[in-house]
Amino acid sequence: MLVKFISWNVNGLRACLKKGFMEFFKQADADVFCVQETKMQPGQAELELDGYRQYWNSAQKKGYSGTAVFTREEPLSVQYGIGIPEHDTEGRCIALEFPDYTFVTVYTPNSQRGLARLPYRMQWEDAFRDYLAGLNAKKPVIVCGDMNVAHEPIDLKNPKSNLRNAGFTEEEREKMSRLIDSGFTDSFRWLYPDTVTYSWWSYMFHARENNAGWRIDYFLVADALRNRIQDSRILTEIMGSDHCPVELILKEKA
Numbered sequence: 001m002l003v004k005f006i007s008w009n010v011n012g013l014r015a016c017l018k019k020g021f022m023e024f025f026k027q028a029d030a031d032v033f034c035v036q037e038t039k040m041q042p043g044q045a046e047l048e049l050d051g052y053r054q055y056w057n058s059a060q061k062k063g064y065s066g067t068a069v070f071t072r073e074e075p076l077s078v079q080y081g082i083g084i085p086e087h088d089t090e091g092r093c094i095a096l097e098f099p100d101y102t103f104v105t106v107y108t109p110n111s112q113r114g115l116a117r118l119p120y121r122m123q124w125e126d127a128f129r130d131y132l133a134g135l136n137a138k139k140p141v142i143v144c145g146d147m148n149v150a151h152e153p154i155d156l157k158n159p160k161s162n163l164r165n166a167g168f169t170e171e172e173r174e175k176m177s178r179l180i181d182s183g184f185t186d187s188f189r190w191l192y193p194d195t196v197t198y199s200w201w202s203y204m205f206h207a208r209e210n211n212a213g214w215r216i217d218y219f220l221v222a223d224a225l226r227n228r229i230q231d232s233r234i235l236t237e238i239m240g241s242d243h244c245p246v247e248l249i250l251k252e253k254a
Helices: 013-017 021-028 118-136 170-181 187-191 223-228
Strands: 002-009 032-036 053-057 067-071 077-080 093-097 102-107 141-146 184-186 217-222 229-234 246-251
Touching: 002 102, 002 141, 002 217, 013 021, 032 102, 032 141, 053 077, 053 093, 067 093, 067 102, 093 118, 102 118, 118 141, 118 170, 141 246, 170 184, 184 187, 184 223, 187 217, 187 229, 217 223, 217 229, 217 246, 223 229, 223 246
Parallel strands: 002 032, 102 141
Antiparallel strands: 002 246, 032 067, 053 067, 077 093, 093 102, 141 217, 184 217, 229 246
């Protein structure tokens, strides 16, 4: 038996519903399917997802951020946010505890144009890493989502010209390195160390047509689960957002 996970920054779920979201959801047939940047409040859209339980974390600010998880298996527990009030108003995180792992979806804050939010991003990174460490001490963690950083030069089309742009600063990349070094494996890069594939493209300058993109959507798997990774893919053919979905397939626990 295999377990399939899908993560997708839909950049507005109500808009994505008009661009093939449900068709892909049914086609994917995932055991756990999560989305980031829902940009909606409870009740603004009703999803008929037969066989799935739904968990939503919306931002207080309307039309902004937000995450959701749809799962076939009922979790043992669910946590919304990371337990720190100043970090939990934007609906950026949901954690679902299952018998042999904890699944976390995250929408990491963007440092924004001119790096206006980089100082806050640094605070978030440290708090989130500590949060994951606490979870990982209890049972292995799978954390996925739009982490808003291209970790290495291979992860974006134009690394030299983006060195001080949001998503590729030394500060953001160093925080990602620290997170991975704290006990996680970048599943895609572990399986495909030299493969150039992106998960996000700007809507400007025909970036997707020209494949001038960034890999900023991840499945990080606790090192304790690494030997269960069957595959980790970036589904570049799926349209409907400026991001494409990413997929993780795990072997069942032996």
